[in-house]
Amino acid sequence: MGESGKDRVRRWRPVALSSPQAPSVEELLRQVGRGDQAAFASLFDAVIGKVLGLASRVLRNPQLAEEVAQEVMVQVWRTAARFDAERGSGLAWVLTLTHRRAVDRVRAEQALTDRTERVAAMDAQVPHDQVAEAVSARLDREQVRRCLGRLTDLQREAVTLAYYEGYTYRQVAERLDAPLPTIKSRMRDGLIRMRDCLGVTMGERA
Amino acid sequence: MSGDIHTLAGAYALDAVDDLERTAFERHLAACETCRLEVAELRETAARLADDVPDNAALPAGLRERTLALAARTPQERVDSPTGRRLGGWRQWVAAAVVAAVAAAGSSAVTWALVDRNQPDRTVAEQTRRIAEVIGAPDARVFQGTIDGGGSATLVASAQRDQAVVVLRDLPSPGTGRAYQLWLIPTTGAARQAGLLPGGDTTATTVVGPLVDVQAFGVSNEPEAGSPAPTDVVALLPLE
Ligand SMILES: [Zn+2]
Numbered sequence: 001m002g003e004s005g006k007d008r009v010r011r012w013r014p015v016a017l018s019s020p021q022a023p024s025v026e027e028l029l030r031q032v033g034r035g036d037q038a039a040f041a042s043l044f045d046a047v048i049g050k051v052l053g054l055a056s057r058v059l060r061n062p063q064l065a066e067e068v069a070q071e072v073m074v075q076v077w078r079t080a081a082r083f084d085a086e087r088g089s090g091l092a093w094v095l096t097l098t099h100r101r102a103v104d105r106v107r108a109e110q111a112l113t114d115r116t117e118r119v120a121a122m123d124a125q126v127p128h129d130q131v132a133e134a135v136s137a138r139l140d141r142e143q144v145r146r147c148l149g150r151l152t153d154l155q156r157e158a159v160t161l162a163y164y165e166g167y168t169y170r171q172v173a174e175r176l177d178a179p180l181p182t183i184k185s186r187m188r189d190g191l192i193r194m195r196d197c198l199g200v201t202m203g204e205r206a
Numbered sequence: 207m208s209g210d211i212h213t214l215a216g217a218y219a220l221d222a223v224d225d226l227e228r229t230a231f232e233r234h235l236a237a238c239e240t241c242r243l244e245v246a247e248l249r250e251t252a253a254r255l256a257d258d259v260p261d262n263a264a265l266p267a268g269l270r271e272r273t274l275a276l277a278a279r280t281p282q283e284r285v286d287s288p289t290g291r292r293l294g295g296w297r298q299w300v301a302a303a304v305v306a307a308v309a310a311a312g313s314s315a316v317t318w319a320l321v322d323r324n325q326p327d328r329t330v331a332e333q334t335r336r337i338a339e340v341i342g343a344p345d346a347r348v349f350q351g352t353i354d355g356g357g358s359a360t361l362v363a364s365a366q367r368d369q370a371v372v373v374l375r376d377l378p379s380p381g382t383g384r385a386y387q388l389w390l391i392p393t394t395g396a397a398r399q400a401g402l403l404p405g406g407d408t409t410a411t412t413v414v415g416p417l418v419d420v421q422a423f424g425v426s427n428e429p430e431a432g433s434p435a436p437t438d439v440v441a442l443l444p445l446e
Pocket of ligand 1: 211238242
């Protein structure tokens with residue numbers, strides 16, 4: 001401590017932050033892919049809130065959402081070895097399976113007509129126990145909202161009607177009274193703009 | 207619906223295609239590298255839309271037990287899987303930093319007890335709210351570093367909020383009767399003191415600001431009572 005301040009200056013170096021907490025979803029998926037049932041229980045606990053949340057949002061029906069969540073989690077167990085971290089994050093993989101199944105179920109039930117009025121009842125925010133979760137979830141949510149806000153109105157409507165309501169692009173086109181090719185390209189342009197805003201990149205380009 | 211099948215990538219990633227189109231597009235994907243990469247990224251993007259859906263905090267009774275039992279008797283597909291690589295990106299860094307920061311707060315209230323003349327005692331809830339505001343700011347940027355001898359620092363700065371969240375973890379002991387002091391270093395003029403850790407403390411989470419004209423964040427080792435100007439700078443983090 002005898003030296004002068006300037007001589008003692010040390011430069012910060014960039015470093016990757018390792019998670020201070022539980023193993024990542026990616027790591028759990030790798031273990032589940034090798035048949036590890038304890039890892040599957042941990043994975044279940046890590047993702048079930050989001051899986052149920054997304055299924056409930058699309059299906060607007062707690063009973064159906066629960067069924068879909070169970071199907072998705074068993075599908076995750078069955079096909080975990082297929083997960084490839086080069087092609088995306090573990091949570092995104094699970095949520096992609098969830099969305100696909102929820103949408104398939106919506107269309108199978110042909111329930112599109114009577115779901116709208118139930119929005120209010122299901123949308124109530126649930127308080128989180130964990131402050132940490134609340135803060136990082138809030139970070140994620142605000143980033144998504146900010147990026148959605150940067151889309152054109154038509155892009156945003158096309159993307160959100162498809163994702164949150166489970167509409168096909170044909171149904172979106174009818175609902176918005178816009179030509180099919182327009183809606184198709186707005187969905188793509190909108191997602192590309194979201195991708196750039198969120199900074200989503202695949203492994204080799206990160 | 208023939209020549210421009212590439213443009214279906216968005217609708218496909220949103221599951222907004224019917225079964226016939228899905229099959230056709232997946233056939234196309236098998237042959238088109240460009241679309242495969244685009245779809246992977248757009249799928250990842252679409253999954254982020256789930257962040258704006260509240261988690262289902264109330265787990266339906268029996269769901270966990272039923273699902274685990276069902277899985278236990280369901281055979282798994284076997285695939286030769288390549289060893290995966292983690293995705294990077296600043297968002298994951300921020301999330302990890304926040305978790306680290308708030309975990310530190312939860313484990314010890316002392317972590318919050320920065321002696322700062324400009325900021326009288328605040329409750330953890332109040333601090334957490336302020337931290338969330340900075341980190342949730344649209345322009346939040348992350349700066350990250352380690353110190354020789356151990357320890358790490360993360361700084362999440364928002365020019366819009368004019369504040370930064372600082373997370374110091376596991377610095378070396380400052381020595382008996384000494385403490386770490388935080389500084390905001392402007393482009394011109396003297397360093398502004400931004401907080402003083404309790405004597406001997408090596409971990410802290412706090413909010414510093416304002417950031418106007420600030421070009422670096424610094425940490426110095428000082429006598430326990432603090433110094434009007436840094437004397438023994440142990441770390442400097444450029445904010446650019
Ligand atoms: Zn293509």
